[in-house]
Amino acid sequence: MSGYLDAAxxxxxxxxxxxxxERALAEGWTDPARLYGAARRVRIRLDEARxxxxxxxxxxxxxxxxxxxxxxxxxxAVLGAAAGRWRAGRRIVAGAVEHSSVLAAADRLANxxxxxxxxxxxxxxxxxxxxAFRAALGPDTALACLQTANHEVGTLQPVEEISPGCAAAGxxxxxxxxxxxxxxxxxVDRLGAxxxxxxxxxxxxxxxxxxxxxxxxxxxxxxxxxDERENGRVPGAENVPAIxxxxxxxxxxxxxxxxxxxxLRRLVDRIRGTVLDRIPDVEILGDPxxxxxxxxxxSCLYVEGEALLGELDRAGFAVSSGSSCTAATRSPSHVLExxxxxxxxxxxxxxxxxTDDADVDRFLDLLPVAVAxxxxxxxxxxL
Amino acid sequence: xxxxxxxxxxRRCPFPVIELARRIGELAPGDVVAVVSDDAAAGxxxxxxxxxxxxxxxxxxxxxxxxxxYRVRRR
Numbered sequence: 001m002s003g004y005l006d007a008a009x010x011x012x013x014x015x016x017x018x019x020x021x022e023r024a025l026a027e028g029w030t031d032p033a034r035l036y037g038a039a040r041r042v043r044i045r046l047d048e049a050r051x052x053x054x055x056x057x058x059x060x061x062x063x064x065x066x067x068x069x070x071x072x073x074x075x076x077a078v079l080g081a082a083a084g085r086w087r088a089g090r091r092i093v094a095g096a097v098e099h100s101s102v103l104a105a106a107d108r109l110a111n112x113x114x115x116x117x118x119x120x121x122x123x124x125x126x127x128x129x130x131x132a133f134r135a136a137l138g139p140d141t142a143l144a145c146l147q148t149a150n151h152e153v154g155t156l157q158p159v160e161e162i163s164p165g166c167a168a169a170g171x172x173x174x175x176x177x178x179x180x181x182x183x184x185x186x187x188v189d190r191l192g193a194x195x196x197x198x199x200x201x202x203x204x205x206x207x208x209x210x211x212x213x214x215x216x217x218x219x220x221x222x223x224x225x226x227d228e229r230e231n232g233r234v235p236g237a238e239n240v241p242a243i244x245x246x247x248x249x250x251x252x253x254x255x256x257x258x259x260x261x262x263x264l265r266r267l268v269d270r271i272r273g274t275v276l277d278r279i280p281d282v283e284i285l286g287d288p289x290x291x292x293x294x295x296x297x298x299s300c301l302y303v304e305g306e307a308l309l310g311e312l313d314r315a316g317f318a319v320s321s322g323s324s325c326t327a328a329t330r331s332p333s334h335v336l337e338x339x340x341x342x343x344x345x346x347x348x349x350x351x352x353x354x355t356d357d358a359d360v361d362r363f364l365d366l367l368p369v370a371v372a373x374x375x376x377x378x379x380x381x382x383l
Numbered sequence: 384x385x386x387x388x389x390x391x392x393x394r395r396c397p398f399p400v401i402e403l404a405r406r407i408g409e410l411a412p413g414d415v416v417a418v419v420s421d422d423a424a425a426g427x428x429x430x431x432x433x434x435x436x437x438x439x440x441x442x443x444x445x446x447x448x449x450x451x452x453y454r455v456r457r458r
Contacts (some may be wrong), residue, residue, distance in 0.1 A: 283435070301435065302397050304405070324424040325395055332396075332424040342431040343424045344397040378397070383404040 002359050003316035007180060008151055008295050008350035013249070014204030019192035020248035021184040021206060024241035031237055033228060046240055055197065056250050057177075058187035059213050065230035065241050067135070068212045070178045070199025073102040076212055076223065076233060077174045077195045078105035081143045082115075084219030089140030092117045095128040095157065096148065096338040099176055102145050103334070125287040126155040126339045127188075134165040148180040148191070152322050152335040152348060153286030154295035156184075159261070163371035164190025172218045178202055181211075182253040183261065183292055202252050205246030208239055255298045256353070257365075261293040264351045267360050268296045271349060278368040285341050295350040297322075299336070300371050302380035303345030317363055322346045345371075385417035385454060386410055392450050396424035400432050403455065407438065410457040415441060421450040431451045 004012070013021070014170060022044070032043040047061065050315030054061040067073040082092065092106045096119040109115045120133045128146065137144060144166050149156045159175060165174040177186050182203030188196050195218060200209035213221045220343075226232045272284055281301035300308065305323025312319055320326075321331030323346045334341035349363070375381040387410055389436060391399040399420040407416055425442060433440040433455055441454035 012448075124396070176448065281435070283431075299431075301399050301432070304397060321454075323396075324422070330395075332427055337427045340427070340431060340434070343427050344400065379399055380401045380404070382399065 007352035010201040011352040016252035017245040017249035021245035024244040047075040052247040065212045065233040070210040073197035073210035073212040074101040079223035080220040083221040085142040090140045093136045094145035116168040145174045147176040153291040153297045155287040156290045200246035204249040206242045209246040265293040274364045297348040298343035299342035386414040387416045390419045418453045
């Protein structure tokens with residue numbers, strides 16, 4: 001899929017994951033909770049995968065649980081940490097541009113009138129206000145939530161500036177690292193994570209595997225009826241083949257991460273430059289320097305996001321958009337709104353290992369023509 | 384009170400912003416245009432347009448029912 005430019009949603013399966021998945025489908029289907037030999041062998045493989053993921057994140061294996069998705073990991077992290085600290089406090093502090101799964105879980109808690117959710121604002125690049133975040137932390141804060149990098153605009157968040165304040169206040173910090181794992185170094189100690197979440201299909205694992213890390217010493221109580229699986233954190237039989245493939249992909253990606261990051265950063269720089277040069281009235285969003293290497297987002301004035309997605313799709317390009325016309329809810333992206341950015345004509349382009357110079361050239365040839373055409377059709381080409 | 388009212392109800396973004404850009408030239412500097420919209424994206428987009436085009440965003444009121452009226456002053 002040479003025109004696939006939506007890596008921030010999911011990337012193609014890494015070759016290492018494909019090999020591991022095929023092996024695991026043949027040998028790894030027995031229930032790891034059982035006691036016979038075939039099950040114990042699968043249990044060992046599952047624990048090896050857990051150790052691989054733990055090592056990649058600087059965590060202990062018993063701190064790592066596999067979930068069904070990054071979204072489920074965030075739900076369990078928010079609800080479980082809040083339940084574990086129910087006696088300490090009822091306030092949740094979160095960045096205004098967190099992933100919708102974090103905000104939805106906080107919203108659920110806020111059904112209880114005793115719970116208050118403080119959303120901390122961001123600047124025009126999408127970077128959370130450090131002073132406001134620190135000031136919101138208090139003895140009655142149950143949980144603080146901050147992403148490593150924004151999923152829509154790629155801006156890196158000042159996690160390391162905020163985590164010491166969380167530690168000083170005794171507040172566990174949930175770090176949503178879904179966009180960063182496999183792209184930039186992620187280490188739970190260095191970041192100061194109390195909890196950390198990630199999602200395998202963003203680093204080349206199969207869909208349907210999320211990661212929930214709960215550090216030792218962090219109080220966490222299952223919001224679901226629990227069983228013996230995943231350290232009591234994620235009930236139900238694990239998807240072992242997908243988990244083994246996810247761990248193999250992560251292991252392989254970490255070795256490629258630096259070189260690929262450099263290559264993709266250069267391609268993104270080229271997209272940024274060409275978009276600014278060749279498209280009038282366009283805003284490139286997010287921090288130009290402190291950002292993920294593989295992602296760039298821009299909004300084109302007077303252009304309908306859905307129509308632009310359609311034009312690009314017909315030409316074989318897959319990208320995503322935060323414009324309201326592309327959302328099931330018909331609401332604009334909460335990220336773009338919090339940044340004060342133009343929400344229409346919005347396009348997120350995110351690159352992966354399979355993206356080469358020719359793909360980017362072709363995209364950059366097409367995009368200015370498509371934008372000009374849509375403006376002409378809307379009668380907005382001379383405004 | 385507005386010197387010009389653009390009722391864009393029933394039209395989705397970017398139409399309200401395009402209409403605003405198309406018609407603001409009819410005003411004298413200092414005059415106010417009101418854009419009535421029932422699209423959730425109109426608020427952020429009209430504010431962003433004012434920033435991009437150097438116009439004054441005055442504010443918004445939740446009226447008429449089911450819509451919002453945004454006011455912009457021409458510089």
